[in-house]
Amino acid sequence: MFRKIKGQQQVIDLLTSAIHNERISQAYLFHGSDGVGKFITALYFGMALNCLSSNEYRPCGVCASCHKFLSFEHPDFIYxxxxxxxxxxxxxxxxxxxxxxxxxxxxxxx
Ligand SMILES: [Zn+2]
Structure with missing residues (x-):
């Protein structure tokens, strides 16, 4: 799903690298102009961290955890x-x- 975000490849690479290397920081600040994809990037990052898929392309967007994120019902997601x-x-x-x-x-x- 990260592939759907356009124009933020450097950020996406950094976040996916953190996931693959299991080196997740305690906090991330998504800052920038309106409409650049901060919210969706943060949402997908949270989804990827909690995704239940064993697929290397996380978030999968179809597992139970991803569904809960997309419906704002995941217990570990506070908006x-x-x-x-x-x-x-x-x-x-x-x-x-x-x-x-x-x-x-x-x-x-x-
Ligand atoms: Zn998933």
Whole structure:
């Protein structure tokens, strides 16, 4: 699946080399402009590390572990994303009343 990522061959080579040599760092930071493939590269890297396939081309994308990654249900995959900084009042309600409708909309779409 790493082969599907275009324009990041140096990064892909580095990550696949780490996997093949079993020299995985404690943390990786995927940084760069929007749209260069940071998220999908990080996702595939996590999938590859947990892939159950014995195939040399990991992640396979079809094993149970890969399926859980792709559906964001893998227990070892925690997806953190930025959110707006909410100002809450003591009872846990949103202080800015204008934010409340947009937050409600976001929570309904999930
Ligand atoms: Zn797999």
């Amino acid at each position: 953190l994303f930025p959110t707006i900084n909410l100002k809450l009042i003591r009872r846990g309600e949103i202080k800015d009343k204008e934010l409340s409708p947009s937050i409600r909309h976001i929570s309904k779409t999930r």
